[in-house]
Amino acid sequence: MPTGGPREAVAQARERVAALIHADAAEIIFTSCATESNNLALKGVAETFAMKGDHVIVSAIEHASVLETVRRMERQGKRVTVIGVDRLGRVDPESVRAALTPRTILVSIMHASNEIGTIQDIEAIGGICREAGVLLHCDAAQSASKIPVDVRVMQVDLLSLSAHKMYGPKGVGALFIRAMKPGLRRAPLLDGGGQEDGLRSGTLNVPGIIGFGAAAAIARDELGDAPFRIARLRDALQGRIETGCSGAAVNGDPARRLPDNLSVRFEGIPAASLLRALRGLAVSSGSACSSESGETSHVLAAIGLEKDAAASTLRISLGRMTSPGDVETAAKAVESAVREVRARLRGGE
Ligand SMILES: Cc1ncc(COP(=O)(O)O)c(C=O)c1O
Structure with a gap:
């Protein structure tokens, strides 16, 4: 000081x-x-x-x-x-x-x-x-x-x-x-x-x-280390979600993307239902602002997502404090939330 x-x-x-x-x-x-x-x-x-x-x-x-x-x-x-x-x-x-x-x-x-x-x-x-x-x-x-x-x-x-x-x-x-x-x-x-x-x-x-x-x-x-560490954790989480949840697709540029950002859409599942099942995790639907207004995110619309695909997008944020254990917890939570919401939707609830 x-x-x-x-x-x-x-x-x-x-x-x-x-x-x-x-x-x-x-x-x-x-x-x-x-x-x-x-x-x-x-x-x-x-x-x-x-x-x-x-x-x-x-x-x-x-x-x-x-x-x-x-x-x-x-x-x-x-x-x-x-x-x-x-x-x-x-x-x-x-x-x-x-x-x-x-x-x-x-x-x-x-x-x-x-x-x-x-x-x-x-x-x-x-x-x-x-x-x-x-x-x-x-x-x-x-x-x-x-x-x-x-x-x-x-x-x-x-x-x-x-x-x-x-x-x-x-x-x-x-x-x-x-x-x-x-x-x-x-x-x-x-x-x-x-x-x-x-x-x-x-x-x-x-x-x-x-x-x-x-x-x-x-x-x-x-800056020398954190971006790479966080990107490795994000990639691990992305891999788990892509293999563990059918119909999951990642938004954004795979080659040039912020290391802490993971924006994923889950086909056929409203993000709002997933959010409710995922309390405690640092997630939001596509954009924090649009999740409140219920409007389609202008960013997701701009990349060509239809209303339903945009409404099924979750944004998961990592940070400097995120650990491999956190990634494991998040992957399991997302997998089980997707299973739970899909089962509920199939059951006609
Ligand atoms: C890209 C971008 N620009 C501007 C802002 C606004 O930042 P602030 O909250 O400091 O006004 C944000 C906040 O979410 C942002 O993500």
Whole structure:
């Protein structure tokens, strides 16, 4: 811990968060969450570059904090192109190139999907945006801490982070803004006392920021080993489910997927019934948000799943603390829940 006061503690946290994504500390703005970071990035660029253009490009599988933001921008007169993904959830970088117009000011593509784990080729998309002179924002709330994130290699201009997605406290996030883009610093969401270089006024959440810094430092130390360990456990669980439960099929890109994500659909079984039989396990139906609303997940719809297939999707999350014993417990629980629900459905209940 730093020996000085809050100012030094925040400075150290800023260094730690920056180090996780290979940025400079001066390029980090602390916010209250990744939702705020996404809003600040999109609305900030739209306002700052209003004279240059009015068109933004996003993918169909972005988090609601991006999709709802661009919908609002559209209502206010901006033009929005939502590009689709393939069955594995991948954005084709060439479809980004094809969607660019002389009026395009921003492309916003997430690094990895919170629902199906698919990791996008941000480096290729970054190259295309750079060539076209268009800014690239990337929502890395799910990926940073789980896989390497390097803002220089990815060629992103803005990147959103969330502390609680990396075992940090809730209520704190960050936005990376490339130092070479000073114009971006002109359009805050919150006006006031000018904290965070004038871009995010309001008294800093010092305890949250210190916790975020600590979580980022631990995540950076763990990056060499944890992703591989977690992916091995996930693969073992996936193998057990695929052999033990007939009709199980995995969503997402098998070649480029977050190590902790396992999204599986169980043919003919409503995920809600499985969820009830699986209490105690870290599972949710396709997306936590859509499980509450009962609506089909927009991500599962975007990869081409019919309503029934989407409604039979379970998302199982692993973590740094998951052990082989946990995988064994989870595999047995899923197998027996699938058997139980199938028997009930056959019995006409
Ligand atoms: C990809 C992605 N972006 C943004 C968010 C929003 O993060 P926060 O809860 O910090 O606002 C989430 C949270 O689930 C997410 O998964």
